[in-house]
Amino acid sequence: MNSAVIEILAPRYQIAWYPWAVQYFFMIALAYASLWLALPGLLGARRWKATARYALLGAMTTAIVAPIALLADLHQPLRFWHFYAYFTPWSWMSIGSLMLPPFVFAIIALAWLVWREPMLAWRTRDDMTGLIARIATLGGWQTPRFAVVALALFAAVMSFAIAIYTGSEVAILKGRPLWNTQWLLPFFAATGFIGAAGLVLVLNRFTGARDADTDRNMLMVVVAAAVVTALVALAWALEGIFVEDSSVAAAIQSVRHSAEWRSTAIWSLSIGASMTLVSFLLVWRNGARIWGWIIGLVALHLAWMARWNVLMDVQTVQKQTAGYLEYVVGWGSSGWLGVIGTFGLWIALLLVIDMFVPWKQALDGPADAPAEKTDISAKGVPSHG
């Protein structure tokens, strides 16, 4: 620039999508990626059955919480029925509103089919769990295997639609150059897998069963998804460097002089690289059992932060005026209360299911009282069985 320009007066253009949007994109990505992690076990892979138990629990709970967060991001949530009264096939968001219910209900139905199998044994109980089992199983019939397979495959097809629509919905927006790239689709999906694998690692640790195969499987998924994420980020950056007038170039230009964006990039890169390296070492050195859940928490953090950076931080880059919005997350419902509330709802849902559903016995899980398994050798580690 060969002359100085000072912006004397311009409005402060506020953000329009609140942290609710981050919660939705985070939860829905966990839901569809967890479903994929559950698929091998659901379809019969023996060493993935324990993984499938956690992944299905993760998919089912996040699939329920995600649309609630989405609804809360509308400024007129009670008008949600307008989506169905005025279907708009040329709008990605409208298409998404048609895809979401079948996806969510397919996952709920799938979990119900899988969980009602061990639940049948609870029908004779005298307590509350027995009453719920008698109602929720809808009769004493055995779950047909083909129904599980068919529903799992249907949910998998719908999960593709969800991954494509959530990515495209944001990627088509020319108004924000940082979003306007098709690389956003694989980026959301790959970081979704990082988060889902992390979720399964954490569930595996804190629900007590602590399955060794699951730790190994999930650490490998973390490594693979992190490598894919890195490749996507690299491809995006290369496009910005080599392709003239690409939106990527505009995006990079728009944050070139921001110290905050630089530190965000450095933080994500260093955490991501460390997580990948340590996951690899844990698989290689058989340390997964003790440290796997910490990787799980880091993976969840990364997947969530990726969405925060993309959805919240990008909104602070002004579109046509100079500088950045100094966005402070409020404590109210469109701020931290929404974030904490979403996670609180999700944990509550987990606890309710853990209380009333014998999900650990599903998919050939250990019979009641899922105590320590035979391959466990570590001593002195508390177990929340």
Added chain:
Amino acid sequence: MDLARRMFMGQLARLAAGASLVPLATVAEAAINDQPPRRGGDPTKRYAMLIDLRRCIGCQACTVSCHLENDAPLGKFRTIVSQYEVDDPETGDMSTFFLPRLCNHCDNPPCVPVCPVQATYQQEDGIVVVDAERCVGCAYCVQACPYDARFINDKTQTADKCTFCTHRLEAGLLPACVESCVGGARIIGDLNDPESTIARMIAEHRDELQVLQPEKGTLPHVFYLGMDERFVDRPEAFASIWEIRGTDNEELHYEFSGH
């Protein structure tokens, strides 16, 4: 922005100002993110605005009258005049540049096809409006507009934007911003009427007219005369107003912050 890029953008802005005048055929394909058919309004007209920046003195009368006319919430604007201090590279003198901003009522409005409930639409006279009864407040259109012309109205919790004061046009009145402009910088009119002031001015200044962010392909219908090319896109400017900080190094906020 380097000189070469700036010159390129300037040329593009001029070309696009020309391109904006070629009417986009009413497209009705259902491909995702394509423009839906226009509806309502007078099909014989195509409203547009020409802003003669040489006449703008940055008094914000348009901003204030628009606020009063349209009851926008405090801190949010259907139109506002951005103000810049620019040094002249040749003389070294400082000068001031005023840029009135409002909805561009584009011929290819990116805000329209994204709307999931068809609450926002383009009338046949080119004016882009929002049906506040139908709007769900998803703010997708706010994100889609490259011109920050849209916002969520805190009072109605729905999307809000400049309508060229269509309610006044229908009553035979000028939009509030045009009526209040002391320098007569804002000219609104019907492009389809070759005798209108705007049509005659566009014919006269065709090569000098520029539009904002032409590379986005939105075909804006607010044309600027006397435009400085550095402001066609997001300017590389020092945002001085946000650098005013209190003793705790926190940015000082508007007194109506929180409304």
